[in-house]
Amino acid sequence: GNNTVDIYIRKNAVIGTPSWAKIKLGTSCVDKDIAGTVDTTVVPYYEDTLSRNTQRAITFSADDPVYLEPEDTLTISAASASTVIVSACFNFVESKE
Numbered sequence: 001g002n003n004t005v006d007i008y009i010r011k012n013a014v015i016g017t018p019s020w021a022k023i024k025l026g027t028s029c030v031d032k033d034i035a036g037t038v039d040t041t042v043v044p045y046y047e048d049t050l051s052r053n054t055q056r057a058i059t060f061s062a063d064d065p066v067y068l069e070p071e072d073t074l075t076i077s078a079a080s081a082s083t084v085i086v087s088a089c090f091n092f093v094e095s096k097e
Contacts (some may be wrong), residue, residue: 006079007056007088009046011066013075014039023091028094029070038077 018036022028045066050056060066068074078086 001016003052003082004051005078005084005086005088006054007046007048007050007086008038008040008044008075008077008079009058010042010044010075010077011068012073013077015073015075018082030092030094031037033073038075040077 013034014032018033020031021034023030023032024034046058048056049057066074074090076088076090078084078088080086
């Protein structure tokens, strides 16, 4: 509807014209895309619909964690029929060998 936002999390989504930036230079091996667009044909790992002016914490179960290998991506995207501002963050643990 007009007052809702659809949230999608996709693993290895196709990203058009990405611009990669390090999360923390010299410390993290993770990059973030600051300009790309998401190909919506990739089936979401998770999806939900939120009402305007709401918050949602999404926690993946320790029994079913999301593991990413080098070159894997995890993308969050949002869509709405109205103009909205969506803020999102990922908390993650890096495993360094």
